[in-house]
Amino acid sequence: MEETTMLSLLPPALALLMIIATRKVLPSLGVGIIVGALILNDWAFIPSVSLIWEAFSSIFVSEGAINDWELFIILFLLILGIMASLISFSGGSRAFGDWALQRVKTRVGSQLITLIFGILVFIDDYFNSLTVGQVSRPLTDRHNVSRAKLAYIVDSAAAPICVLAPLSSWGAYIITIIDDILSDYSGIAYSGLQAFIYMLPMNFYALAAILFVFLVIVWKLDIGSMRKHEERAIVHQQLLDPTRKNVPGDHSQDLDTHHGSVSDLVIPIVALIISTISFMIFTGARAVDNATLLTIFAETDVARSLVYGGLIGLGASVLLTLSKRPSPFQMLRATWNGIKSMLPAIYILILAWIIVTIIDQLRTGEYLAGLIDGSIPTVFLPALLFIMAGLIAFSTGTSWGTFTILLPIAGEIASVLDLSMILPFLAAVLAGSILGDHCSPISDTTILSSTGAGSHHIDHVVTQLPYAILTAIGAFIGFLVLGMTGSTLGGLLVTLLIIVGIAFSLKSVITPLPEN
Template sequence: MDNPSILSLLPPLIALAMIIATRKVLLSLGAGIIIGAFILSEWSIPGALSIIWSNFAGIFVTDGAINNWEFYIILFLLLLGVMAAMISFSGGSHAFGEWALQRVKTRVGAQLITLFLGILVFIDDYFNSLTVGQVSRPLTDRHHVSRAKLAYIVDTAAAPICVIAPLSSWGAYIITVIADVLDSHSVTEYGGLQAFIYMIPMNFYALTALLFVFLVIVWKLDFGPMRIHEERAVKEHHVIDPSRSGMIETEVTKVDESQGKLRDLIVPILVLILTTVVSMIVTGAAAADTVTPLSVFAETDVASSLLYGGIAGLIVSVFLTLAKRPTMASMWETTRLGIGTMLPAIYILIFAWLIVAIIDELGTGMYLANYIDGSIPLFLLPGLLFLLAGFMAFSTGTSWGTFSILLPIAGEIAATLDITMMLPMLAAVLAGSILGDHCSPISDTTILSSTGAGSHHIDHVMTQLPYALITAGSALAGYIILGLTGSTSLGLVSTMTLAVIIALLLKMMIKPITASV
């Protein structure tokens, strides 16, 4: 819409309110999609149906060709589901669980390894969320860590590490946007990459989120809805809520698990990772005008690379499974079940893409951005931009869309009021976007973290929210201090100190969960 109105807020607010009230994700997203389509069509039923259909069809075909983003992501999820089922069927998951159980003796250790893997796999958030969840699941299941807790660890590592890593799909994209902002305001003392590196310690939310999840693991800070899931996992050994539908645990008929080898899990995952990374480099180098590490990751085709990696990983897992001499009937059944485990996530993802597309047409992000003006005290602007970016990403379900709208606006404000505040304001937008991404049930990263961990999506959203809000409060205090003092170090230390103090208070208040005798 050329002139977005307050009605543009209606679809995301209705969807989010219904999700909280009913905990039925598809129904809630569907309501938001319908309301948004009616607003766009000026309350015409045929017009609304046409808008919904065109956006749905666009997920699969765009400009007369196959959509090599959303559709490829769907294909990758299906391939990953079948690959995971083959690994389980062949006994690979069991073998990995036995191997890890001998080396990782505690629940804390299992969670820390998951966090370490999440930090290590910084190339892309989709890749991170799905791969780390799949690899860690056999280990955390053996130590009775709830899937909701696993999803929180995976999600908290994925976006924060990607947004502060220059050589990631996120970092490369952000650097190009920042370079344009700096160039448009004739800022020449640093380029896009140098500015990005300067901004890493200013991203208070991302850095503190990583610190806080570490403290949550080592101090066993299970509170709010998360405690219910962890108590069930520890005391009843149910890592997911058995009474809920959605992300279904499908028990496949396995070959003799004694035939399972560690390589049955490790080799397909390594092939998946290596093929994806190589594909990202090749596709990025082919598209870049000048081949440099930054240009390669700025131009890389993430979705195609994931698809190639998924195909390679599945082929290897099938060959390793065939070596066990299973029946063809059992192979087909495993394939069917593998596809079935991914369908709930795919349905949610499609609905999320639809509502994000409609929200984009309504101009929700631009409507929110218009509230920033020069009448606000300068020292409050980093904190305000942090909150606005958080609410925008939460409402629209896209951190990248928030980057594209708010980074230029933040740059314009800084250039007009105080050019020395340019980087802190840009960093506040990045931090707020990650906050909103973490909290939003319509964020694709949140959905894929649920999928990778094998968690019910709404359980992941509700259990992660209190942890994200605590980190957000700490970061907001840091941005206010940064605005008052102009000191990045003081702002970061204040943020992390406040987060540690809150964690210590929780540690004194919360009794660790112990298994029933």
């Protein structure tokens, strides 16, 4: 396949449609992978099998060296699974749930605490998705909040907050790209960091997503499939769909056989957070000559820092569990349960990485980006770039890849049509990338949010999608206003007012589910 064609859309579209239709993630991703490999090899079977094997093996070994990104992410998942299992086994989760239940009296309160924690953990989206879900789960479980609702809250405070924070792995990466883009055009008097700050109020989707999840929590706006999950959790105390099995990150089999304390959960989690952030700063500082906070987070080794921090957190949980004097068999069983709980997520991640590799070779993102016609009036371009970035991120499962593809294109369009619109164009790409990342079932952030919350992945995708679409409507209209008026404040106000209006309209027609 020498040039990009509409056929490049088939594998991701087929996989996504099958996921929605069958509710089976692994077979759907497998079909998308096979079809994509066949397209790349002109429907020849043997070369297609070879391509799939190369994509799989590259997850572990690339160019003769260990692939320390994907492999370390898998290792971190296993470490976190064992750590969470030991915390549950030692009684830490139950003790934390009892402690929190005395202080957080309502379901709404437990969800708000989760959202606030997610906003505070803005360093990295992987770290956010897994840590916030693991920490919040004992509290939300006690208040009978469905795991699908927990996953939605976690996901809505992961990528959206990371893309707004300059001192995060996302912010540093984006600033680096923007700085390179702006350096190509004379007449621009601000740096990448200044441009990033100027664009913060233009990232309508990220800001609207955080506002909307807050309103969903406070006004109990449970719609579509989410209402079924919440009703089941409240009425029957079933936090998960009982007809499904193999829940990523689930530790319900780890019965609390010991009387634990809150410290059995707090100490390992605090050790994990502090050590991970410390290693991120350390690895970033080692990689640059003139270290600043921005350059440190631009060059930090996230995957390695997660593993090192995870090992310290795991060490703390092992020591606390051993203090309860469990038998060797109990320790081995708890360890195996932790590993087993993460296997479903690892299987999904591996297939998602393979299909993303194949989609990258198909150049699906380039094809979609090429659909932008230079004859389109400038006033419509922010909204169009927002939708285009959303489609690319949704189809490819990667917001960072979308940044790489579309940000330079947006800069080039602005340089040709109206250089004063470069920041709105770039902001629209960032916002659309978050939208696509938020919706896509093959996005690693979506997968890890499901894992951290202990939710079935497909349940998280299906329940979150209506909220993401409603948020996207508000952001799209906001970008239309921005393009027509050139007013950032006007576009932001319109976006937020539409979000509040949608939420208020839902509130007026939806009967809230009871607290208990």
